[in-house]
Amino acid sequence: MKKSLAIVMVHQGAELYGSDRSFLSALRALREHHPDASIDVVLPEPGPIVDHVARYASRILYDENGVLRKKKLKARPLGTLANMVRAWRRYCRLFERYDVCYVNTVVCVAAIAALRSHRGGTYVHVREIPSRFALRVFRVLLRFSRAALIYNSNATAAAFGMPGTVIHNGVEVSADSAPVSARGGRPLRLAVIGRINPWKGQQFVVDALRTLGRALPLELRIVGDVFPGYEVVLDQLRDTARACAQSVEIRGFTNDPAQHYAWADYALVPSVLPEPFGRVAIESFASGRPVIAAATGGLTEIVTHGETGFLFEPNNAQALLRVLDHAVALPDDDHARLANAARACYVNRFKVETYMRAIAQTVQAPHDAAATTSAARDAIALQRESR
Structure with a gap:
């Protein structure tokens, strides 16, 4: 036998x-x-x-x-x-x-x-x-x-x-991608989803908004938590978020981030060190949302600039804000085109x-x-x- x-x-x-x-x-x-x-x-x-x-x-x-x-x-x-x-x-x-x-x-x-x-x-x-x-x-x-x-x-x-x-x-994904809603005059919605730690870039983003990007009309939602013992990282992030002119919401870890992708216009992946892959990016694509990402590591193998989202120089606040400013000004039809291409990329590759x-x-x-x-x-x- x-x-x-x-x-x-x-x-x-x-x-x-x-x-x-x-x-x-x-x-x-x-x-x-x-x-x-x-x-x-x-x-x-x-x-x-x-x-x-x-x-x-x-x-x-x-x-x-x-x-x-x-x-x-x-x-x-x-x-x-x-x-x-x-x-x-x-x-x-x-x-x-x-x-x-x-x-x-x-x-x-x-x-x-x-x-x-x-x-x-x-x-x-x-x-x-x-x-x-x-x-x-x-x-x-x-x-x-x-x-x-x-x-x-x-x-x-x-x-x-x-x-x-x-x-x-x-x-x-357990459901079809969420419909892309027209922005009209509302602020741009960005979701940063994943483990909170310094190299993932959450602190980098809120620092950039607090110092250089106060005039940008956007809302930021950070979803995730720290490893036990690193609560000081989360405390600093919250302190900086309160000093931002925009609405910055920090939520804890969730087993099902689908609602946050559906809320967002873009997933933001602001890694300040090379990202080995960037699973959040393909989760966002699967949800029918384009991605704004640091051009580092595996993210450059996922996001095509101007087609499925936008890339910016990693750890460069001015480069990030230029891309965000462009995303804010982007017409709804162009955003919908990015969203459709992102979903197609997921279906074909990921x-x-x-x-x-x-x-x-x-x-x-x-x-x-x-x-x-x-x-x-x-x-x-x-x-x-x-x-």
């Missing part, structure tokens, strides 16, 4: 932000491709993602010490490293049970290091573009692991400079089915890999041909 395939998937979070949702799509892809497989998922802790994981996983395990968190490392460097070593040993023993080991994001340091001793199929899905020093450290770790690499964008692949497969993320097909064809046990190499290439080619 043929032994059923055993797969383990390690993820760094327990919420429902972009990387969490992309992980869920990868899990679903492997479950649908291998319906009889045993698929175990390792999370750092319980959270909103658990109910979604439970739909596809055979079992959910927890290990909080294998994920590299800068705050923990700074507060207790020796204790954190000791916990990492213990987690690495646990993963070495755990991985012996599986045919395929898939690790999502490079911050799952202990799990990645443990891949080296595994003789089955090993994969690391790289979804970050770290700082220069951290990038060198992660390159060493990935080489040591000997795992096959999957990148979420060409920008991420170029940053690491190591062989791998590029698979753009895809998203699934549907979740395309992403899941590519994941399922790429993540394979060693005895299946040779037989599926051409199928994997075909799946990746579908994404390239649709650009």
Whole structure:
């Protein structure tokens, strides 16, 4: 009797932000491709993602010490490293049970290091573009692991400079895109959606509005929250928002941001450092909303300036305000054209089915890999041909 395939998937979070949702799509892809497989998922802790994981996983395990968190490392460097070593040993023993080991994001340091001793199929899905020093450290770790690499964008692949497969993320929407309403004389509506942290650019935007853009007729809605322990970042953002001449609304994290995309005229993605992919941009496209984005990282692979939105020089307040001023003055018909093109871009390039097909064809046990190499290439080619 043929032994059923055993797969383990390690993820760094327990919420429902972009990387969490992309992980869920990868899990679903492997479950649908291998319906009889045993698929175990390792999370750092319980959270909103658990109910979604439970739909596809055979079992959910927890290990909080294998994920590299800068705050923990700074507060207790020796204790954190000791916990990492213990987690690495646990993963070495755990991985012996599986045919395929898939690790999502490079911050799952202990799990990645443990891949080296595994003789089955090993994969690391790289979804970050770290700082220069951290990038060198992660390159060493990935080489040591000997795992096959999957990148979420060409920008991420170029940053690491190591062989791998590029698979753009895809998203699934539960409803048709919201109708685009004519603005008339009302202010322009902008939504910034996602994790709040300095490099995502929320503070950059409110600083620009407070100092240089006070005359712009717009409304800003920021949707998201900070990692626990970083509340000072949120406090500063709120203080600056209150000093802006415009209406700046800060809302917490939501599992379903559809209402915020429907409210907005544009999603704003103002990342001040290279964005590895930019899932918010394709969520906005799926909702029928064009995007105003910093021209950095994977965002330049998604947004076409003047066609599906607008790009501006990252971390440049004047460049941002010039684009916003142009968006404010744009006639309703031209905005509708951008919105229609954005939706078409999603349908043609970023549907979740395309992403899941590519994941399922790429993540394979060693005895299946040779037989599926051409199928994997075909799946990746579908994404390239649709650009």
